[in-house]
Amino acid sequence: MTSADLSRRSIRIAVKARIVKLNPQRGGRRGRQFVSAKAVDAHLRYLKHDGVTRDGEKGQVYSAERDMEDGRAFLERGREDRHQFRFIVSAEDGVELSDLRETTRDLMRQMEADLDTKLDWIAVDHHNTGHPHTHILLRGVTDHGKALNIAGDYIAHGIRERASEIVTLELGRQAAIKDEGCLEVQTNRKFGYRNRLLGNQIRQTVDIGILSIFHMAQSHVGQDCQEVGFILAGHTQHRQPPFSRELVGEGSNR
Incomplete structure (x- = not known):
């Protein structure tokens, strides 16, 4: 009810x-x-x-x-x-x-x-x-x-x-x-899925180049380059391409 x-x-x-x-x-x-x-x-x-x-x-x-x-x-x-x-x-x-x-x-x-x-x-x-x-x-x-x-x-x-x-x-x-709790669960599930999707996209494209990742993030509703820069830094600290370290630093400090 x-x-x-x-x-x-x-x-x-x-x-x-x-x-x-x-x-x-x-x-x-x-x-x-x-x-x-x-x-x-x-x-x-x-x-x-x-x-x-x-x-x-x-x-x-x-x-x-x-x-x-x-x-x-x-x-x-x-x-x-x-x-x-x-x-x-x-x-x-x-x-x-x-x-x-x-x-x-x-x-x-x-x-x-x-x-x-x-x-x-x-x-x-x-x-x-x-x-x-x-x-x-x-x-x-x-x-x-x-x-x-x-x-x-x-x-x-x-x-x-x-x-x-x-x-x-x-x-x-x-x-x-109860209704409020159900709405919160549904919201968490929705945005949890979007965050997982974003993380997967980052991991899949990190070897292509950091610029393409930032281009993808700008088109992602609710995410900006600064936030994605921090996420990326966590995912790529052990596998950054030779040219990516400097760009990650620039993106995360804007």
Whole structure:
């Protein structure tokens, strides 16, 4: 995929969301709708199970600040929270993302701006399916310790739109770098071939005489007599015709 392809469309994102009820409101009764602490712990173990990374290793929990986060500590901080948000975010071209963690962090920073609060979250990337995806656990509290309530429309559409914007920009940046690299390789190949061709012509004609070489160089686009004089000096230092030494010196010092 090239940068031109990405400029014509946005990347499609799939977002699955679930609000997990942990504790009733003060004075309320605990019913079946509430998830137990054991079930919450089991979910974290599932996210970290073997075979989910690119190398088939265990999943690694990370956060906004750390590449290796303590998932158990995160759960302990949220034991008394009323609820927990769980998201699964997957991009259609996620396999092309160079750093899924940084993309997730960009998304969570944007959510913080949209919700006007710092967010306490952890995430685990999974690469064990055809579409790499990220599991995000978000505590249901604001940075002031109050219950975090996210509008249904934002959960249903806003997060997906924000993720699409971020992934489209990131893949566009990567594609632009890739395009630039391909152009540089093609340019190097083109001019590398021309330099090799010039060198071969010099070696083939050196015994004919230095004047004919300078005549050929003047007609070669992008080369002047001074540059060719230096090239020639390197190629002919051991096999110059009797009359060429003085001419090489004159050509290389013009």
